[in-house]
Amino acid sequence: MSEFLVVGGGVIGMMTTLQLADAGHSVTLIERGRCGREASWAGGGIVSPLYPWRYSAPISRLSTWSEGYYPELALRLLEETGIDPEYRQRGLLYLRVSDEARAMAWARQVGKPLERVGPDFLYAKEPAVVPGLEEALWMPTLGSIRNPRLVRSLHARLAAMPGVTLREGCEVTGFRMAAGRVEAVATADGEVSGGQVIVCGGAWAAGLLAPLGVSLPVRPVKGQMILFRAPPGLVRRVVLMDGRYVIPRADGRVLAGSTLEEAGFDKTIDAAARESLWESAVAIAPALAGCEVEHHWTGLRPGSPDGVPFIGAVPGVANLHVNAGHYRNGLVLAPASTRLLVDQLLGREPIVDPAPYRPGREG
Structure with missing residues (x-):
């Protein structure tokens, strides 16, 4: 059984898995199709909100942090995988x-x-x-990244990491609960257990959580x-x-x-x-x-109602967490939003105040 179980293999799920594995933890990533083939693949790859001055402070804080991180990430992935995410800082x-x-x-x-x-x-x-x-x-200073190649390089890196298990083509059908916590994730291929469960299901996150009585306003x-x-x-x-x-x-x-x-x-x-x-x-x-x-x-x-993602522990379930609702800025915010959640999971000082992103907040 892995220490962490990540549901959803888009850029949010893969970066979460990478950061947890970098910290020495075992992670199982479950994806119903192929990793990175939904919104992560479909977007444009601009590493900024389109008109950043029109966004709220919580989005600006995450986007600023992510923008500074992407050059380093792209160079790392090119070196480790041979796949160039094509980060271009051309303004x-x-x-x-x-x-x-x-x-x-x-x-x-x-x-x-x-x-x-x-x-x-x-x-x-x-x-x-x-x-x-x-x-x-x-x-x-604005950059862009070729997101199909970014997700390919992330996938290649995760596949080579000994503490990571990738389960693609594995659809999550529900959660088995006991004593207020997730005991196992039910899939079409049987149950998968993990210590802490993180839902990174993108547009499908609300549907994944609904059977637990969790209402997440993500559409x-x-x-x-x-x-x-x-x-x-x-x-x-x-x-x-x-x-x-x-x-x-x-x-x-x-x-x-x-x-x-x-x-x-x-x-x-x-x-x-x-x-x-x-x-x-x-x-x-x-x-x-x-x-x-x-x-x-x-x-x-x-x-999501205000474009601000839901990042953190799901109220009422001891070991369940979510990172979803990034609207038009999933790739933009991915490094910072995943770092913010991983900081909380590992008891580290968070990069920004987590309060504006908490699940269960009024939207």
Whole structure:
């Protein structure tokens, strides 16, 4: 029996497992499909909330910590696995920002580099963006990561660690309780026992906990994205305009996203969303109109009432914990939110005050 049992193999579950294993503990990770193939794979990989000045302090604290951690993590995983997560710190250009004064005030308050730039600077950085703009906001420190490769490298690292057991293709069907604690996790392949149980089920977390009488206000929020096959250098860095974005990859491909849809667990793609995403991308970088749309996909974000994740012990169950509800910022917040929970699990001084994230808080 492992000391820790993690339910859910997305980036939150895998980073939780990695940190516990790094601390010398045995961990079993249970994933109903393949690790990292849901929202962790589907997102864009921007290592910041889209408009960070519009978010609450609890999200800002986690995102700031995570942003500083990603370069180190990417280098570590490349060295240990040979799989490059492609962390790129090329900055972000904000076009047509409606609340510019608020953005600049936020940047001064938190000490974040953010500056207003003119057309010469803008088109020197991104010649392909829509012509005729007179200004933009420039955040030079922002990075992005190629999340499908991040999850591949995390999976490869965990598979090589002696204290880690990966059980993929193993769906959790319930929990066996005794004396106010989880005795075992029931799966389609039989029961699995662990000392402490951590639910990292993303959009499915509420459904996993409901049979225990635990009400977690996390719901699926559908998002669709498209991928252009573009020549390297057409788009050089992340560009955001009117709530939509384009994200370049090292090989030239450009992601464009994303939709926000309240559609339950429906993961179908549709032509209207594809057209809307194409139009938004071409409005940002007109040259993309001549590039093939190579792929169109969807993912389910774990929405929560205020966008602040639920991190910590589940009230009323002695050995049950949760880390879910990151909404649009799962990858952004993953290093910090998993570190915060692991700090609590191991009795360490937490990196931030855990109170705003506690399960059972009023939302």
